[in-house]
Amino acid sequence: MQLRNAALATVFALLLALTASEVSAALDCLYCHRPMTMNKTVHAAVHMGCPTCHENLDVRRVPHLNKGPFPKGLRAEVPALCISCHEQALFEGNMVHAPVNTGLCLECHNPHSSNYPGLLKKKPAALCLNCHSDIENSEHLISGLSTKGHPLGNIRENVEDPKRPGKTFYCASCHEPHRSTLPKLSRYGLGMTSCQTCHDK
Ligand code: HEC
Ligand code: HEC
Ligand code: HEC
Ligand code: HEC
Ligand code: HEC
Numbered sequence: 001m002q003l004r005n006a007a008l009a010t011v012f013a014l015l016l017a018l019t020a021s022e023v024s025a026a027l028d029c030l031y032c033h034r035p036m037t038m039n040k041t042v043h044a045a046v047h048m049g050c051p052t053c054h055e056n057l058d059v060r061r062v063p064h065l066n067k068g069p070f071p072k073g074l075r076a077e078v079p080a081l082c083i084s085c086h087e088q089a090l091f092e093g094n095m096v097h098a099p100v101n102t103g104l105c106l107e108c109h110n111p112h113s114s115n116y117p118g119l120l121k122k123k124p125a126a127l128c129l130n131c132h133s134d135i136e137n138s139e140h141l142i143s144g145l146s147t148k149g150h151p152l153g154n155i156r157e158n159v160e161d162p163k164r165p166g167k168t169f170y171c172a173s174c175h176e177p178h179r180s181t182l183p184k185l186s187r188y189g190l191g192m193t194s195c196q197t198c199h200d201k
C-alpha cells in the first residue's frame, strides 16, 4: 500500500509540471478507475474518453478539483447531458413514464458499463419490479386464465421476445420504458387484440 502511494506521489509530481490539458492527455483515468468499465457492455460514450462527460476535472489532485458548475466535473447535468447525444424526442410526449419525466435516467441506467442489456442497473424485470412490486404477485393481464398472471420475465429469464428478436422477454416487451402514444405506456395497445401481436389466438 505504501509502495503504491509512493508511486502515485511520483506520478503526481511529474504531472504537476504539465498544463491541465497535457495532463488529461497524459493521464489514464483507467489507471485508478478501471473497475467501472469492466462490465459486459461498455457505454459507447465511454469509448470516446472520460472527458467527453467529465470535462471540468483537474485530476492532478485526489480528491480531484472540480472547475465546473456541475457535480463530478460533468459537462452538464443529467438528463441534459444524456440528451446532448440522445434524441430528446425519445423521452417526451403526452405520456411519459414518471421517472423519465423527472430526469431520473440514472435510476435505471449506469452511465459507464453494465452486465445487463441497455446499460440497465439491474436485471431487466427486477429493475421494473423494484418500483412496481405490486405487479409481481398480481394477476397481470390474465386473471381468470391463471392465478399467477402473465409471465413477466422474472422467473424464466431467457425467453426470447417474439416481436424483438435478440431481446429478452420482460416488462419492456409490452411496455415502452420511456414514453408511449398509447395508455399505460403500452407498445401494442390494451385490448384482447393486442394479445395477437404475440399469440396466434
Ligand atoms: C491517481 C488515481 C486517479 C486518477 C489517475 C484519476 N482518478 Fe478520479 N478519483 C480517484 C479517487 C481516489 C477518487 C475518490 C476521491 C474522493 O472523492 O474521495 C476519484 C474520484 C473521481 C470522481 C468522482 C468525483 C466526485 O465528486 O465524487 C470522478 C468523476 C473521477 N474521479 C473522474 C476521473 C477522471 C475523468 C480521470 C481522468 C481524467 C480520473 N478520475 C483520474 C483517483 C484517480
Ligand atoms: C456518458 C457520460 C459519461 C462518461 C463518458 C463517463 N462518465 Fe463518469 N459519470 C457520469 C455520470 C452521469 C456520473 C454520475 C453518476 C451518479 O451520480 O450516479 C458519473 C460518475 C462518475 C464517478 C463517480 C462514481 C460513480 O460511479 O458515481 C467516477 C469515478 C467516474 N464517473 C469516472 C469516470 C471515468 C474514469 C470515465 C472514463 C472511463 C467516465 N467516468 C466516463 C457520466 C459519464
Ligand atoms: C457523447 C455522447 C453521449 C452521451 C453524452 C451519452 N450517450 Fe448514451 N450512447 C451514445 C452512443 C454513441 C451510443 C451507442 C449508439 C446508440 O445506441 O445510440 C449510446 C448508447 C446508449 C444506450 C444503449 C446501450 C445499449 O447497449 O443498448 C443507453 C441506455 C445510453 N446510451 C444511455 C445514456 C445515458 C443515461 C446518458 C446520460 C447519463 C448518455 N447515454 C449519454 C452516446 C452518448
Ligand atoms: C424506468 C427506467 C428507465 C428510465 C428512468 C430511463 N430509461 Fe432508458 N431504457 C430503459 C429500458 C428498460 C431500456 C431498454 C428497453 C428495451 O428492452 O428495449 C432503455 C433504453 C434506453 C436507450 C437505448 C435506446 C432505446 O430507446 O431503447 C437509451 C439511449 C436510453 N434508454 C436513454 C435514457 C435516458 C437518456 C434517460 C433519461 C432521460 C432514460 N433512458 C431513462 C429504462 C429506463
Ligand atoms: C424509479 C422507479 C420506477 C422504475 C424503476 C420503474 N417505474 Fe414505472 N412508474 C414509476 C412511477 C412513479 C409511475 C407513476 C405512478 C404509478 O402509476 O404507479 C410509474 C408508472 C408506470 C406505468 C403506468 C403508466 C400509466 O400511464 O398509468 C407503467 C406501465 C410502468 N410504470 C412500467 C414500468 C416498466 C415496464 C418499468 C421497467 C422498464 C418501470 N415501470 C420501472 C416508477 C418507476
Ligand code: HEC
Binding pocket: 125, 128, 129, 132, 135, 136, 140, 141, 150, 151, 152, 170, 171, 172, 173, 174, 175, 184, 186, 189, 190, 194
Ligand atoms: C404481455 C404484456 C405485458 C407484460 C409482460 C407486462 N405488462 Fe404491464 N401491462 C400490460 C398491459 C396491456 C397493461 C394495461 C392493461 C391492464 O392494466 O390490464 C399493463 C398495465 C401495467 C401497469 C399499470 C397498472 C395500473 O393499474 O394502472 C403497470 C404499472 C405495469 N403494467 C407494469 C408492468 C411491469 C413492472 C411488468 C414486468 C414485471 C409488466 N407490466 C409486464 C402488458 C404487459
Ligand code: HEC
Binding pocket: 141, 142, 145, 146, 148, 149, 150, 151, 152, 153, 156, 159, 160, 161, 162, 163, 169, 173, 174, 188, 191, 192, 194, 195, 196, 197, 198, 199
Ligand atoms: C409482446 C408479446 C406478448 C404479448 C403482447 C402477450 N403475450 Fe402472452 N406470452 C408471451 C410470451 C413470450 C409467453 C411465454 C413466456 C414464458 O414462458 O415465460 C407468454 C405466455 C402467455 C400465457 C401462458 C402463461 C403461463 O403461465 O404459462 C398466456 C395464458 C398468455 N401469454 C396470454 C396472453 C394474453 C391474454 C395477452 C393479452 C392480454 C398476451 N398474452 C399478450 C408474449 C406475449
